[in-house]
Amino acid sequence: MNDPTAPLGPLELLWRAVSEGDEYAAVEVLDDALADGWGEEALLLDVIAPVQERVGADWAADRMTVAQEHAATAVNERAMAALAHHRQQAPPGPPRRGRVTVTCVDGEWHAFPARLVAETLRLRGWQVDFLGAQTPTQHLIAHLHHTEADAVLLSGSIPTHLPTAHAAITACQAIGVPVMAGGRAFGPDGRHARALGADHWAADARGAAAALEAGLPLPSTAAVRQAVDDLPHLTDQEYTLVRQTRSQLIKQTLVHLETRFPAVRAYTDTQRERTAEDLAHIVDFLATALYLDDAGLFTDFMTWTADILEVRKVPARSLVAGLALLADQLHDFPRALAMIRQGTAALNDRTARPVPDPGTHA
Known part of the structure; x- marks a missing residue:
């Protein structure tokens, strides 16, 4: 049984700040948690991420209006950014592992999950190009030519963007860059990612980091696939x-x-x-x-x-x-x-x- 007199943890405190739209209180919660010994990855994935899930659940249950949900998300995003800025003042992290691009499917404006992945990978020592929401495929490919990324992590939350995701996956693979897919759009078990020919699927940020550390196989560039090749x-x-x-x-x-x-x-x-x-x-x-x-x-x-x-x-x-x-x-x-x-x-x-x-x- 919960003790009502026990002090609230960072999860409960961040939820309170986010639901009240208090950006400064949200940042203070994370600062205090860091001072108390919390690691940045734990704050990202065990505090900030669950709070955002609750924001979505409260909107679905009609306990938040659309405007309140947007405001809460904005505060949570600012809290995550403040955590990243804190890192710039800290001693250097582990050596660089490689360079990856994290981006959302064209048309996908839910960038929060992709940003969580990007920040987690930076903590793990990767150089990350975070392209944000709604990245047109042609601009993604131009970026890959310029940066020579080791992999693309493609995020999607809304299933109606999966045909567009398919085009992005095949375009990246055609220039020799493997694609890891993630997000609710690809199914709880990643079945849509597999159907669309992605090189890997990750259920969450920790899974994505582990897969990158294990190494993704390079795709074959012998021929450009058409949609019907994967989906007859x-x-x-x-x-x-x-x-x-x-x-x-x-x-x-x-x-x-x-x-x-x-x-x-x-x-x-x-x-x-x-x-x-x-x-x-x-x-x-x-x-x-x-x-x-x-x-x-x-x-x-x-x-x-x-x-x-x-x-x-x-x-x-x-x-x-x-x-x-x-x-x-x-x-x-x-x-x-x-x-x-x-x-x-x-x-x-x-x-x-x-x-x-x-x-x-x-």
Whole structure:
């Protein structure tokens, strides 16, 4: 049983500072922890990282607004930067191991996980070029030509960017640079990283560091791979056609919703905009599932979306209606129809449940 009179540890104190948007208190927490003997890597991965996970969980549970989540993330990022600046004043670390590039997939704006990896690798003695969020593939390749990096660590949090990640992986490998993938987008077990031909996958920063220290094999540059070489199911063109007709699919589904459900006609402009955004996410995840031929990616997104909607007091049954209308437009796409049926079944089978309480993280 926890002792309420016991002093709070750095994890609890940082959470308090971050959730209150107090940058100075957050930096002070880390300074005090360093003075108490905490190592920088432990602060990065056992304090800062769990606090950020709790920020995301509180947003999902509707305990934080989008603005509050952004503010909390910004404070946590500043705390991580302050920790890095502290290192510049310390004695030199271990000798350099090599040079690596850490970057996010083009379109991926969740840079926090990649920054954690970059700072961890610097602590381990690597020279790190951190390119941040949304790095276009052509600029990544130009950077690699200029720096002759030993490896690229590619971070992705949102699965809809996986086709873009695939292009980045093959482009890096074509010039002889191995790629390690990481982040939630690549699946909890790295299965999407393997499907896209990445040279390695790491579940977290410590795993990435260990893999680099063990050495990544150099990729073959004998031939440039095409997407279909890794994913032969793409020959059916379903992914390509869904992507090409994305705007039409969203527009027509919204029109049919208004026709079949008169209540939708009374939506405000804001409600219509939110509905269109939800439909866009559904189409994007369906397209990505088609790209990878992984129905689970689509069903997981649908049930997650249902959880989020219900926490916000929005009936999740509206998702089933949207899927039915989308299926009507994709009647000539057997893989897409099968995935929509599985998504519908998952929604019908699920029971209303709250987003898990993140309290155990603090």
